[in-house]
Amino acid sequence: VAVSLSVDVPQSARMYCYYLGGKDFYPADEAAAEKVLAVVPGLRVGARANRAFLHRAARVLVQDGVDQFLDIGTGMPVAPNLHEVVQGWNRAARVVYVDHDPLVLVHARALLTGSREGRTGFVDADVRDPAFILEAAAEWLDLSRPVAVSLGAVLHFIPDIDKPAGVVADLMGALAPGSCLVLSHGTGDFRPVQADQGVQVYQHSGITVRVRSRSEITALVPAGMEIAAPGVVSVHRWWAESGALDVEDGEIGIYGLLARKR
Ligand SMILES: C[S@@+](CC[C@H](N)C(=O)[O-])C[C@H]1O[C@@H](n2cnc3c(N)ncnc32)[C@H](O)[C@@H]1O
Numbered sequence: 001v002a003v004s005l006s007v008d009v010p011q012s013a014r015m016y017c018y019y020l021g022g023k024d025f026y027p028a029d030e031a032a033a034e035k036v037l038a039v040v041p042g043l044r045v046g047a048r049a050n051r052a053f054l055h056r057a058a059r060v061l062v063q064d065g066v067d068q069f070l071d072i073g074t075g076m077p078v079a080p081n082l083h084e085v086v087q088g089w090n091r092a093a094r095v096v097y098v099d100h101d102p103l104v105l106v107h108a109r110a111l112l113t114g115s116r117e118g119r120t121g122f123v124d125a126d127v128r129d130p131a132f133i134l135e136a137a138a139e140w141l142d143l144s145r146p147v148a149v150s151l152g153a154v155l156h157f158i159p160d161i162d163k164p165a166g167v168v169a170d171l172m173g174a175l176a177p178g179s180c181l182v183l184s185h186g187t188g189d190f191r192p193v194q195a196d197q198g199v200q201v202y203q204h205s206g207i208t209v210r211v212r213s214r215s216e217i218t219a220l221v222p223a224g225m226e227i228a229a230p231g232v233v234s235v236h237r238w239w240a241e242s243g244a245l246d247v248e249d250g251e252i253g254i255y256g257l258l259a260r261k262r
Contacts, residue, residue, distance in 0.1 A: 003101045010205045012157060013101045017076040019047040024076040024107055032205040039197035042251040046235075047153075049245055050184050051078070053235035053256040054152045055085045057182040060239070060258065061148045062089040066180060068147045070137055072098040072127050072171075073154025077111040082150065087115040096121040096137045127154055128162050130170040146178035146261075153254065155220060156186040159210050169222040172261055181225060181259045184235055186211045190250030217255050225259040232257045 003011055010032035014025035018033040021044075025033070037043055058069065067090055071082050074097040080088075083095035095118070097108050105124050112120055121140035125133045134143065141147055149171055158164040172181055188195030188211045195211050202209040212220075218232050230238060234249040235256035245252075 005102055010207065011101055011103070012202075012207055013075050013099065013104045015205075016047060016153070017078060019044050020051065020078050022076055022078040024103075032201070035201045035205075036198050039201060040194055040253070042247075042253060043198070045245065045247065046252045046254050049234075049236040049252050050153050050254050050256070053184060053238050053254075054082070054150060054182060055080065056239055056241070057256070057258050058082060058085050058148070058150070059089065061180055061182070062086050062093060066146055066148045066178075067093045068141045068145065069093065069095045069150060070098065070133070070141065070147050071095060071150040071152070072133065073152060073157075074099045074104060074108060075152075076104055077107050081112055083112060083115075083118065083120050087118045091115045091117040094119040094121075094140055096123060096140050098123040098125050098127070098133055098137070100124070100126040127151070127158065128167055130167055130174070134171070134174050143175065145176055146180070147175050148180040148182060149175070150182045152182070152184050153186065155183070156209055156211055157207065159208055165220050165222070168220050172222050172225060175261065177261055179261045181221065181261075182256075183217070183220065183259070184254050184256040185217045185220070187213060187217065187253055187255050189213055189255075190248070190253060194250075195253060211253075214255060217257070221257065221259045225261050228258045228260060 007026040014029035015033040018025045086093040123136040199209045236245045238256045
């Protein structure tokens with residue numbers, strides 16, 4: 001079931017766009033996002049750090065020779081977007097964007113046109129339907145070769161009852177050896193009271209959030225995959241570049257990891 005198209009109902013993609021300083025949100029999203037920021041003020045810097053992590057991980061993968069990306073839970077376009085990052089390194093890289101918010105897809109289709117040599121595709125789907133996502137993505141990606149799956153700040157919208165680990169296992173299980181997983185996920189490990197207040201605000205806006213501990217997030221990585229160095233760490237520390245953010249993990253509240261399928 002796609003999310004509501006009503007602009008009066010806050011949506012996670014548009015709230016996140018607001019945290020990032022983008023421009024694709026409505027007053028209802030801004031009001032909900034401000035309520036979250038009132039209890040979790042680090043979210044603005046956390047959102048930026050999360051995006052920077054996803055891009056660093058993508059760069060590592062392109063340098064490793066991965067040239068196909070499946071980005072699930074894309075979010076509103078905010079430059080640079082994934083295809084701009086990876087096609088900047090390899091013009092022929094292919095990127096498929098997947099989101100369940102129809103408005104994200106409208107904006108993405110309009111803005112995220114890729115390089116002439118590469119390909120950029122769009123799929124309107126829920127992350128909880130991996131079989132559909134893979135079938136649709138096959139229009140652009142060669143699934144007999146390695147694919148990097150990016151799940152950036154999306155699985156914390158999937159409650160335990162929907163078995164997020166099973167979703168990831170189904171996705172990665174269908175992909176070729178050498179395929180990779182880039183995952184980021186909100187946590188309450190560092191500031192549990194604050195995280196819980198943030199979760200409550202989302203809940204009041206009609207959005208389910210389930211922050212997870214480091215071990216719960218590690219358990220989302222399917223058997224048969226190896227978590228690469230530096231492991232499961234705060235996104236701003238993952239192969240941080242010189243001049244990187246000098247803030248506490250609690251300010252960020254998001255773990256990131258990269259794993260490879262043997
Ligand atoms: C916080 S944004 C993250 C955007 C981007 N991946 C990043 O990390 O910068 C979460 C995105 O996941 C999408 N999303 C949330 N639940 C989803 C679901 N069940 N299936 C597909 N997409 C979902 C939202 O529409 C939103 O675009």
